[in-house]
Amino acid sequence: MTTMLDVTDITPRACCAPLVREPLTAEEAEQLAATMKALADPTRLRLLSIVAASEDSEACVCDLIEPVGLSQPTVSHHLKILTAAGFLTRSKRGTWAYFRLVPGALDRVSQLLVAS
């Protein structure tokens, strides 16, 4: 049985034009900055890229500890931030938590940065 936990309530901004086309409002800038902050950490970028490059874009937390060379609590902390920001979903199977890339989440951020 798969139980979804930590369902995100902060999803990357799906609205709005690319930021080069028209000035962001203060509220839009706050939202986008919060999303960017989740990405602006080298460990989180590595974890995200490992999960994304895994089969079915999913990885067990047990397979994420060794590649980044950090403790399990530290890795779990970073995964929680990526989950809260809407980039990953978390499910638990047996002893381990599994993390999966949310389809389209990175693309939405990408589209806000492009010139057209």
Add this chain to the structure above:
Amino acid sequence: MTTMLDVTDITPRACCAPLVREPLTAEEAEQLAATMKALADPTRLRLLSIVAASEDSEACVCDLIEPVGLSQPTVSHHLKILTAAGFLTRSKRGTWAYFRLVPGALDRVSQLLVAS
């Protein structure tokens, strides 16, 4: 006369595949996180979007203060970070500094986040 100052030595990562295609190395993740940190601030995102949406993608610092409602030193501090990160170039004409969007800088970051 236009004098270019603060020529950037940190340009957004031009190499490498999108992060979802293959895991980032530690060094790649450090570089990309540094670039993301420059963007992960609501004031900097607003300044960048105002410059980008201006005629010729250029704006005088004198026209950036009122829209964000901060002091000139604070605005200049944020513009310096965006310039150091390779998103803006700075030139001085008379009393004022002008900031221009670096063509392609945001696109390079955008391309690292897309799925394909």
